[in-house]
Amino acid sequence: MNKHTQHLYADVIIPLPLPQLYTYQVPEEHARNVQAGCRVVVSFGKQKTITAIVQRLHHQAPEHYRAKPILEVLDDTPTLNDLQLSLFAWMADYYMCTPGEVIQAALPSALKINTQSFISLVPGIDIEAHTLSEEERRIVALIQKHEALQYEELSRKVRNSRLYGLLKQLQDRGLIDIFEKTKERYTPKRQRKVRLAAQWLHDKNALNELLSSLEKQAPQQWYALLKYIEASGILRDWTRNESGVEKKSLYATDARIKEAAIQALIKKGIFEEFEVEVSRFAAVDADKLLPPPTLSPAQEKALQQIVKAFFEEKKDIALLHGVTGSGKTEIYIHLIQQALESGSQVLYLLPEIALTTQIVQRLRKIFGDKMGVYHSRFSDNERAEVWRGVQSGRFSFVVGVRSAVFLPFDNLSLIIVDEEHEASYKQHEPAPRYHARDVAMMLGKLHYAKVLLGSATPALETYYHAQQGRYGYIALQERYGNAQLPQVHISDLRTAQKKNRLQYSFTPELYEAIRKRLEAQEQVILFQNRRGYSPYLYCEDCGWIPKCRFCNVSLTYHMHERALRCHYCGHHQGAKGTCQACGSTRVRNVGIGTEKIEDELKLLFPEARVARMDLDTTRGKEAYQKLIDRFEAHDIDILVGTQMLTKGLDFEKVTLVGVIDADQLLYFPDFRAHERAYQLLTQVSGRAGRKDSKGEVIIQSRHPEHPVLLDVQQQTYEQLVTRELQERQKYNYPPFVRLIGLQVKHSKEEVAHAAAHDLVEQLQKQLGKARILGPDIPLVDRVKNYYLRNILVKIERQGIHLGSVKKYIAHCIQQLTLQKDYRRLLVVVDVDPA
């Protein structure tokens, strides 16, 4: 066949949870500029048009259907580059989700084009000439009022379930047009500026005359003009007029300048108004940038070792294992600087809570405007600007949270994953349930970039791979700047309780220590990994415990808002002082949350300034930062909080860290509980004592002899690792096997139960009994009105093909949900659950 008569086809990714790609025909006029990675507008399904991503272009006409045409090509340069397309395809495959789900997570929504249906009257039509029903008349009247009416708006006003059919009929009769409009939601920020009109330029005399005439006739305008001349500096240099002055800044900084006066000057033709595109991020003076910090000998040595691991030992991945406070960041800065100097890009990943303004400001002073920040607290437009900035080359360095792995890098040479062990790198809801550390490694592979993992308490998997020589390994045991590791005491809760010596939740040791630190005007951090006042209420007369209507969990009591909250679905209801079952007033709070600790402290130390930091007190956009600032300024003596406290906060005056209840961490039913407990306790301990003061840590526990606590106390990470690895090997857990978690969900418990059993049976047929665990009834077996059953698949690292196993699992799930009893069944697949 002649090549020129062949049609061009595009396989596109629809940003929805659909398993396949869809093939569209590329019209002649678009054939030249469409490329893989471009966003295109297509009509999909009934009427709807949506934005899709071109995955592949080819000439194979589909055999069993006629491909619809691509309606519009939105990009000249592809929004996704080839490396991203490969990465995203890998993610969909590895994490067993659809390509559309990856795209959905990757693109900032400002880059996802909204297409909306609009309805308008056909121009010049004579409505009266047509017979219309009353409803049709009503609809036409509504449309008539507008030039073009949005479908959603019309549907809101009409409230007729058959609206679409009615409109379709009207369209067929030639009365109305239904059409799609696309609108890009990303809008660059624009600034309105003013400058002196050309005729007054280069002529001081004319300008003086103008001023003196204004002074008498219009003093406000005279003043505004005077201030403009001053602010713009045009008298020193006329060319400064070109860039003008921001209109708002003229009247916002000086109350004597009236906006009206500026408007009048524009009207008179003295000022001219113009607009420029500006960044949403404040600019930094390039010549005010600081050099990278000087490294201590220990840091210098670590840096050399990293370079050696990467370039001499040819490791693509290295682990920097540095104790808390050893100054890993300074080392990163040097590596980043080196990578940037070679002209390539750098990605620096941090967990959500560690990406504070503290660290951003510090990096900003060194790297200036070439650094982009990608944070989930950013607005959509800001995120789109970072995306575009990476694409255009404006940002060669990005500090960001887990989703920054999606950014359009084309030339990475270094990726840093700081606090590599952090569980928040793993996305839980919705799909793709990816782990940013692991995605970063794949990203690094695609770019031939080096990946540096950093942690004081590496994830067991990571440490194991480093031990096995798969990753380079660099240890940094010395704390930066003379700081001593804190002294850890374990305080026996059980004996204290027995002897009746507890003061509320505090052992005498912890109480005494807090008192002393307060006296010495030092700061205290108290850690309790549970928000709310108490995890549940309990009626002493009838045993009633308030539970969530939608989930099988007790409701947590939040005293400050007098509410009972479900920490699984967010449901909340008012808390009454009495038992809802028997009316008794003898309702007891059981367990300890951060709120309760806060209240107890106020009773025990009435003169101390106490604040609380948890999800509830940091909901607002700036709330977290404000709390940190207040603590830093020593407006707070004692800060009580959840694990939020453990992340990279450096406060010099904190000399005591208390852990209220370590047992809750140690006895959490999860194979990672001990690892997590060690990490959390070590990280929170690291908050005590920086610089020259030696810190103290007191951990309260009912099991003071627990080996994990002793490891925390003696800083024997290797010992913990050895013990845990033995356990993991014995019971087949990572890193010795790979895990895939399956969660079966259904609104009826029997159905969820039966389906889970059927699925296990099916899986066992090919994979054998040993590889399939469950189904288990989870601790919380109902969430948001869905009954849950868990299945765990264990796959050895060798001798079995992971991809085939995943294919088989997907096949089993598909077969299962095809059965008519299991129609409304949901199966959530979580690869490498964390």
Place this chain on the structure above:
DNA sequence: AGCACGCCGACT
């Protein structure tokens, strides 16, 4: 995920 078609209860 939408969105339209289809089959059953509470109303004019």
Place this chain on the structure above:
DNA sequence: GTCGGCGTGCTC
């Protein structure tokens, strides 16, 4: 009888 509830099937 109809309106409208939501269950389910499809989307190149």
